[in-house]
């Protein structure tokens with residue numbers, strides 16, 4: 060029997076015990092939904108994943124898209140698979156009914172998407188980016204832009220991209236050079252080169268709607284002079300049918316370590332007359348709008364890190380239960396039967412670490428989904444504003460922790476399989492390769508850590524920081540009701556003190572540097588990634604304590620034997636995280652508080 064993509068008991072736990080999504084049906088937006096419809100959607104995704112994507116997973120990996128100078132060639136099996144997603148409505152599951160959507164909660168859509176992501180790699184990225192493109196236009200575009208572009212994208216006729224990166228401008232978008240000018244007829248004309256644009260060209264859809272960041276002539280330098288344009292591959296005729304080619308040329312495809320189903324393109328805009336672009340919102344506010352899409356994409360990146368970690372965990376767990384090898388140290392008799400490798404304590408350590416990383420990360424991204432939902436649908440204005448505050452603050456951590464620790468989990472999955480994990484007969488090495496992108500795109504880990512420390516923490520007198528700590532304290536208070544969780548309550552409270560002390564030292568040092576206006580800030584921020592990791596570990600410890608409260612409560616009542624084992628497994632993973640992982644924050648805190656200059660002082664000539 061094939062290994063399960065996800066543990067269905069855990070899916071049930073995450074949706075109905077951890078998030079309690081059935082309670083969302085009380086909100087007007089979700090009044091047509093209940094547990095039955097949520098399960099149906101998840102099952103539909105699973106069926107499509109098994110029928111269309113799993114059989115071609117390996118082929119998608121080994122047959123990278125090619126470009127013959129005219130056309131992109133994808134394996135023919137991909138289109139029916141992508142069409143099956145569109146036809147089922149899963150590509151716009153969270154969208155409004157009027158836009159062909161199903162008005163599903165983001166958390167349910169994410170769980171459904173998890174099956175597609177595991178089976179189809181990042182081929183689900185075509186639909187994901189299109190959905191995020193639509194959401195941006197619906198939030199910031201004119202009614203005309205929405206009517207023209209969002210409808211066909213939601214219907215699956217057009218695809219959407221996000222085109223920011225350039226050869227000389229990746230992490231530092233303020234240096235981008237793609238230009239926008241206004242022609243004699245008042246049209247915006249876009250010219251320039253973009254690289255790494257996912258889904259930038261293919262023939263899975265009739266048209267591709269690029270959201271392009273460009274700088275208007277005379278605009279201020281840096282991020283304040285960037286505008287956002289809709290630049291379609293094909294212009295549209297009056298009646299909405301496809302018109303002229305809009306000078307969006309594919310100049311090349313990148314071949315990648317993983318994520319191969321999703322084309323990575325170099326695009327050249329407007330080499331002759333300039334591609335026609337349609338301004339989104341106001342001039343010079345483009346990056347602000349793009350952040351709408353980037354913030355959503357950052358949660359999706361975090362979710363991909365967590366989902367692929369879960370996939371590797373489930374696969375290696377299944378393998379470990381069936382692979383006989385060696386004997387326990389206590390067994391000296393060579394005639395005795397070999398044990399399955401799960402009997403070896405070290406293999407269980409690797410599985411437990413994966414469980415702690417993967418299920419902790421998944422809890423965090425689902426928590427993020429719920430916050431993004433609450434921003435729009437929570438019953439009171441106050442609750443919506445609080446959700447906005449928390450989501451905005453947590454986004455760098457939701458993006459980064461799962462994307463850093465997801466590949467670490469996959470690395471352990473490979474190790475559990477030994478040599479069999481290193482060959483492509485088993486998908487664990489593929490999960491690792493696919494996952495390795497996540498700490499890079501949508502803002503690298505380094506960039507996220509600077510965002511957290513220089514913007515998210517200090518903004519509005521630490522309002523988001525304090526609100527997050529308040530939420531963690533609420534969970535500690537709930538956990539105090541269960542004696543078996545008391546040690547974790549104490550350890551998490553101590554960790555919060557460490558975080559507060561570390562943050563106070565850093566804020567003071569940043570304030571001093573700001574006053575001095577000298578280079579000292581470079582040293583203060585030089586270990587920012589360790590701050591993000593420290594905060595991330597505390598947030599994951601929080602997610603584990605939340606799961607611990609549910610499990611302890613369930614175990615205090617009468618439960619079925621399989622459920623009892625399930626909850627005990629949760630508590631053991633919680634213990635692992637608090638014993639093996641959380642104590643590391645003390646090392647990172649020391650480096651930060653002492654403003655350790657080991658990396659900072661390393662001279663380039665010494666390498």
Ligand SMILES: Cc1cc2nc3c(=O)[nH]c(=O)nc-3n(C[C@H](O)[C@H](O)[C@H](O)COP(=O)(O)OP(=O)(O)OC[C@H]3O[C@@H](n4cnc5c(N)ncnc54)[C@H](O)[C@@H]3O)c2cc1C
Pocket residue numbers: 220221222223224228229230231254255256257258315318323496499500501502503504505506
């Ligand atoms: C497969 C793939 C898909 C992608 N999809 C898209 C897409 O659809 N649309 C799009 O617009 N882009 C896309 N990207 C681009 C991606 O977002 C960038 O690669 C990423 O932002 C990093 O930029 P860069 O590659 O130029 O690296 P660089 O910016 O050169 O960074 C290299 C290293 O330097 C570090 N660094 C850079 N600046 C700083 C700093 N100020 N402080 C500290 N450290 C720093 C980084 O953290 C990193 O470790 C994709 C990339 C890949 C590989």
